[in-house]
Amino acid sequence: MKKVLILIFVLVIILIFSNEITIYTYDSFVSGIGQKVIPIFEKMYGCKVNLLSFGDAGAVLSRLILEKQEPKADVVIGLDQALLEKAIDYDILEKYTPININLLKYKELYNEYGTPYDYGSIAIVYNKEVVKNPPKSFEDLLKPEYKGKIVVEDPRTSSTGLSFLLWTIAVYKEKYLDFWKKFKNNILSITPGWDEAFEMLESGEADIMVSYATDGAYSFYYYNSIKYVPIILSEGAFVQVEYASIIKNTKNKELAKRFLEFLLMDFFQKEVPLNQWMFPVTNVELPEAFKYVPEIDKILEIDASIYEDLERILKEWAKVVIGG
Amino acid sequence: MGKSSYWWIIPIIFIVLGVFYPLFNLLVFSGGINFNVLSENKNIIIFTIKQAFISSFLTMIFGLPGAYLVARTRMNKFFKSIFRVLSSVPFVLPGITVSMGFLLAFGKNGLLTNLLSFFGYKERILFTFTAVILGHVFYNFPLFIRIVGETWEKIDGSIIEAGKIDGANNLKILFLLELPNLLPSILKAFSLTYVYTFTSFSIVLILGGIKYSTIEVSIYMYTRILFDFKSALTLAIFQMLLISIFAYFVNFRKQDFQSGKTIKEKFPMWGFIYLILVILFVFVPLSYSLFSGFLTYGGGFGLDNFKRLYSLKLSQFIGTDIKSLIYYSLLLPAISTFIVIFLSTIASYYSVKGKRLDYILIIPAAVSPVTIAFSYILMRFSPLNSLILIYSLISLPIVYSFIESGWRTLNHELEEAALLDGANFWKLNMKIRFPLIKYHLFTAAVYAFTIVLGEMSATITISEPPISTFSIAIYRLLSSRRIPEARALNTIYSFIVFLLFGFIEYLRNLNEKRI
Structure with missing residues (x-):
């Protein structure tokens, strides 16, 4: 029964939402964890993800500021506390709290403009x-x-x-x-x-x-x-915390929201340690190397x-x- | 070209549309100028101007004897070729490769540190102002060897002979006959060195220790850390103006250049001392740079990095497959090299005829590629167009300088004679002009190609799949901390540069044999 419900849920989502989303992030996300998790997200929602990177997170924020009038990105991944504050100042982010935010291990990481995904x-x-x-x-x-x-x-x-x-x-x-x-x-x-x-x-x-x-x-x-x-x-x-946020005035808001929720799921979180070399924000098991x-x-x-x-x-x- | 004499407007329009207009848009976007930033950065501005001047002056002092030896002495052909190739390479090496070379050469256990302390010099060179200067000389002395050297080889031997018959000694000939002919080329190399040391960033920070900083560092801080585009742009425009004014005054034109086959003197005694100095301060750090690819994690030496690179799924790092990586890494540099040679040929032709263009043509080197990249993003240029434009712009000043020095060596009498013989415009260019300056052209083309291939900052800021190039691969490896693999790839890049300059050298030797 549960499986059927999930299937129906997924089908409804596919029908309702547009099926393409553009995400800006830093380079090592694209060449690292992105390769592992993006295909999973694409399959889950039957969508296409354009994962684009333009250098480090600072360069990505510069670009978002320059594109403010006519944003191309729906989601940005990789702003840390300092960059997140700047982005809020420039008024380019949309508030959103993922429905699965309760998975977060440390409540103090929470920010209404950004979903923390590693630290x-x-x-x-x-x-x-x-x-x-x-x-x-x-x-x-x-x-x-x-x-x-x-x-x-x-x-x-x-x-x-x-x-x-x-x-x-x-x-x-x-x-x-x-x-x-x-x-x-x-x-x-x-x-x-x-x-x-x-x-x-x-x-x-x-x-x-x-x-x-x-x-x-x-x-x-x-x-x-x-x-x-x-x-x-x-x-x-x-501690440096990395956030993902929805860009203001995006046309693909629903899919963007689902993506932020996806970041807190095990599919994503369990890949964090050995790809991002950061700590996951939810309770997933740490690999052996992390004992060092x-x-x-x-x-x-x-x-x-x-x-x-x-x-x-x-x-x-x-x-x-x-x-x- | 002679009749339609407004062609010079093409390169100017290119710079206006490629640099001025986009920067103006960025200026409007960021809301004007912030003059306070100039006084706040006063010390940094003064240091930047000063260090650039000292660096360029010393680069010139160090470069000119080399240019003389290559151009005017009977050096063993094989050694000359090696010298010419080796001394062309530093200019296009990636910053991190160069700094690694310096850290190793002048470091605690470096060959040069040991050698200097053997001769009683025990002061540490790294992390001092001296290290900054040495780094800058290393980077830019190729400009003097190439630009001045190529021109020196074209000075007609008969005027030198005539001088000798009149009883002038070598020094007199040098100062009264040769230097006036060379001055435009020397000043050209000097201005270029000035621009490149003025905008220097990593060398100053890495080799200078903690005391030094340049305007470019502040510009970076305002754009990338503080997102204060207004202050960044104010500094960028100020920097551009300073350099442009400098280039306006530092140039000298002399109409008649006696070109011909130069005479070769005996290789002088001081030449050996000079060569030893070049080997120590240029070739030793250079070899360390090149071999940093073989330096494995934790300090070993071997092929490990290359093995790691080979076994790596590179496509993961370049966002596309190897085929399109190679495609774009060849296509983009090729197109922009073609464009920049075309523009420079026109601009330098008019410059030699007396039109003042230097102060405009040098500007693309005075604005950091990232600033231009940001302005293109603001204007929504497509990634492909943006890259081709930026690539053509960044190599424009240097290609222009090479070709201008080439045009200057052409004999007007020869051209007039050809025109009298009924040669048309195309014939004149293809049969007379271009063959005479072909090494200037080849060198310029190789520099354009390799500068573009190695350009990293703007490429990263702009590229989107499917566009991916060699430098993106290196950047991605570095940013995911695959340092060994990145080092290996940098070494491969350096060898490509070597091969290209080696190829010119091969052509030159082939040609000389034929004559």
């Missing part, structure tokens, strides 16, 4: 062959023994770098610049993006970088060894008003660190 923590990653006494806290990062050993991504050009800056704000509140004034003496270089920082670690130039908590799991999964070990500093974790992800004991929160103030923060940061 992960920024971490400090060190080369365990060289760093015998790794830092455990932000205060440790200031120790003279790490002088010239740490590489950080530029928050003006990299989302990883921006998250790290926000992490320091979450820890030190309005005193974050005092931390940076001391910390800059230990920084070897500030790179435009994650790739270049990783190259520094690989070439042996730097021993410590800002990266993600799942790095160890990733390297165990792909290379069967862990040379670069992630740590979450003892002050608490800063450090435990998150405490999640640090920052005030949403910080996101409104990014311009001032980045300028202050640049003044203190770059000097210009």
